[in-house]
Amino acid sequence: MTTYNLALIGFGGVNRALAELIRDEPGRFASLGFELRVVAITDLAFGSLVQGDGIDLASVLAMPRGSSFEGLPGGSPDPRNEDVIRNSPADVVVEATFTSPIDGEPAVSHVKWAIESGKHVVTTNKGPVALRGQELSTLAAENGVRFEYEGAVMSGTPVIRLAQKMLGGLELNAVQGILNGTSNYVLGRMEAGLGLDEAISEAQDLGFAEADPTADIGGSDVRLKVAILANELLDANIRPSDVETTGIQDITSDDVAQALAGGLRWKLIGEVRREDDGSIAATVQPVALPAGHPLAGISGATNAVSFTTDLLGAVTVSGPGAGRVETAYALISDIIAVDEFVQGAVRA
């Protein structure tokens, strides 16, 4: 049985959910053919902790926010991200810090430090993937390690790897979907009569929203996801700034009620399309969909994405688009991909 030592960078909702799964259900990973052991954690709130024999997850998960790793063996009050990523005995760095839609930092540096020190890196952070994905994937390949990021789009619901592996041989000309759990949840709650702010607050409590929820409501989260899908699946080579973006911040409770009365539902739709002349058009915008539209019935934090292909027509996948546990599963699927790579290298 292989044991993968993990360094958790960021100990918020998603990485805590991963730690809870490892604490509560170690047998789940044994059935996959490997064991997971957390040997390092860093977080702005707690500092850093490195214990090569494995951190007692029950103890650290019981620590309230506001306490510090200082005083624990291998503990420090500062996050010390670079030292931990480069020098801890981790095989896999698990990056789940805040997403920056501007430059992807500090996550871009976290990913680079991991790759440069010969460690695999898995992340749910959209910033490095949308802004520097190609460069980081090339760097990972040059260093013989994996850079995996399934959770960057639609949390644990398989989208990127599914399309890359299972839609091979098809011509893929457009991708359209509901790609933000928070805004879809908020629009649904507004249909039920809540105000925008109240609905956002609920989404925050449920762990769907970004640290700054204006990214969800203003469309910049979907803009990053559209750029990722465009580059990963349509070879588009675009930047998030190339995606024309309008959020749902100007949709009022009245707009929502009027649409409902007319049999329509407001949805935030992300889309990328290859035009007949080969150019790429990418947009994020609210659209009032008729009840019969395939995306109109997608409710709550559920997301859906539809791939337009030449031989199959539309292929649609729906599932959770946000949530702590759902996104922690994306990290597990990435570690499975790392394991396939490692086992393939052992056999070769």
Ligand SMILES: NC(=O)c1ccc[n+]([C@@H]2O[C@H](COP(=O)([O-])OP(=O)(O)OC[C@H]3O[C@@H](n4cnc5c(N)ncnc54)[C@H](O)[C@@H]3O)[C@@H](O)[C@H]2O)c1
């Ligand atoms: N929660 C979801 O549903 C979801 C879904 C898909 C992707 N994501 C992405 O996954 C990442 C993590 O999400 P989350 O819900 O756990 O966020 P979160 O805000 O709950 O946790 C992020 C943690 O990272 C820590 N952090 C921030 N900057 C740091 C730094 N420089 N060094 C060390 N620690 C740092 C924060 O203190 C915080 O504890 C984000 O990038 C988010 O966009 C989240």
Ligand SMILES: N[C@@H](CCO)C(=O)O
């Ligand atoms: N804040 C994001 C998390 C998933 O990327 C959402 O609500 O969809």
